Amino acid sequence: MTMTTMSGAPTVPPGRYTFDNATPDAAQQVRLLAEILDAHTTDVLALQGVEAGWACLDLGAGGGTVATWLADQVSPSGLVVAVDQDPRHIRTHDLINVVKADLTVADLGKELYDLVHARLLLMHLPQREEVLRRAAAALKPGGVLVVSDWDCRRLDEMLLRSTAEVAAAFLAFQTALVGLAVDNGASAEWANRIPLAMTDAGLVDVTARVHNELWQGGTAGCLLHASNSRQMEAALLGRGVTAEQLAVLRDGMQDPATFAWSYPMVTAVGRRPER
Template sequence: MSTVTRAAAGDVSAYTFANADEQGRTQLQILADILDEHSTGMLLRAGITTGWRCLDVGPGGGTITTWMAEQVGPSGHVTALDLDPRHVTGGDNITIRKDDVRTADLPPGEFDLIHVRLVLLHLAERDAVLDRLVAALRPGGVLVVSDWDATDRNMLLQAPTPQAAEAFNAFQDGLLAALEANGADTGWARRVPLAMRAAGLEVVDTVVHNRLWAGGGAGNLLHESNSHQLHDALLARGMTVEQLAALREAMRDPQTLAYCYWMFTTIGRRPH
């Protein structure tokens, strides 16, 4: 029987990546390059249209916030909520809120659409946050949740050298250990439909997205960027300076072929 794992009472979490880091803007642009086409397609599938009131949780670089604002037009509105929204651009129908989704005031029944990408997997309090987001939906409103699933470790198809392959695997081990130490659940994305049902939503659809990237492509440049942000944490978890250098070189080598993480996007609707 399937079950939904909920974080234990009192669990807390910390974001592993920081928008303020010198790699922050680069990382967010890479994520947009990898994911925005998929995300906008799913938001269209969710029905976004003129006049909707939307909430974009964890907007990062703000590319989806801006796109949503274009879709809802001047009669609609988008609120971008982030702990550090420094990279989000405002607009006539965009409100930028610097706040924590775990504690932010979210008026009940306020939004037609809530979009959450690469946020909930990081939060030990994800189930409580999901409940808060559901309450903020109007009856008939939709919640779109996108998260990586990092449980599949067969990502590397080809590396330029055995040393590069070893460095890639060591990097993945260290990265996932750092995420989990901060409260992340790298398998949560697969269980989102169950969590949505437990929170009272009707699950409309789940789509799984991935593609193969050569070295120099966004999927591999993400690993390079992450390795810089987590440099000290990776060394503390057993990687060597030589391995980090080998990883970064391989992520730009056209001979490298690697899949990205699987992106699970689930659409849930609040019953009327």
């Protein structure tokens, strides 16, 4: 594994990613995200025919679990470039080149990759459609772009069963958390537009699916909410969520009697046309 940087000239001011990889809860957050989402992601990637010798680009690589899965598939002669603004959690692998970069301005290159993947990245970037166009341009002819983001528009429908007190705390937390992300440049509804953005970027054979799961209290999905509430506690309190509500939320997310839907995840796939 090597560490490099990407550079590029900024075009518009970058947004600020809501979650900080340097906080004490960040390692748990990326671990829980992998536990929740990797099975879905790798199922989709496997359908793209990833094989030995491919060059892959993983944008916003987080904990590096998807990059590691890709590296195992492209072994022994392929390469995975894993890019993150703070790549401290990415795992070491002989076929992974870790790149530290601000993806709002980084030059991704032209026609370099057989596959480009981005999960829970573009929804956070004000420049999401421009970054998607650069990701599409980085594909070789016939290469595949896979983008997954959460649809965060129906927060009041997520909690399926719990106490009234937990329900109130949960909605207050979700509303504040998504509001903070939007203030930082995120889009709650971007996921719904990904297929059209891919088409507008010149990709063909665009398909999409929505993945949703039921999370029970004490399992990874609900524990992610509790982890996020700790990681963002100061900002949430500043947005009007009370300490009592956060305590109720955390208890509720541990309670096996709690059931909540995940955020619906839209995963879209598009292919760069052959010459």
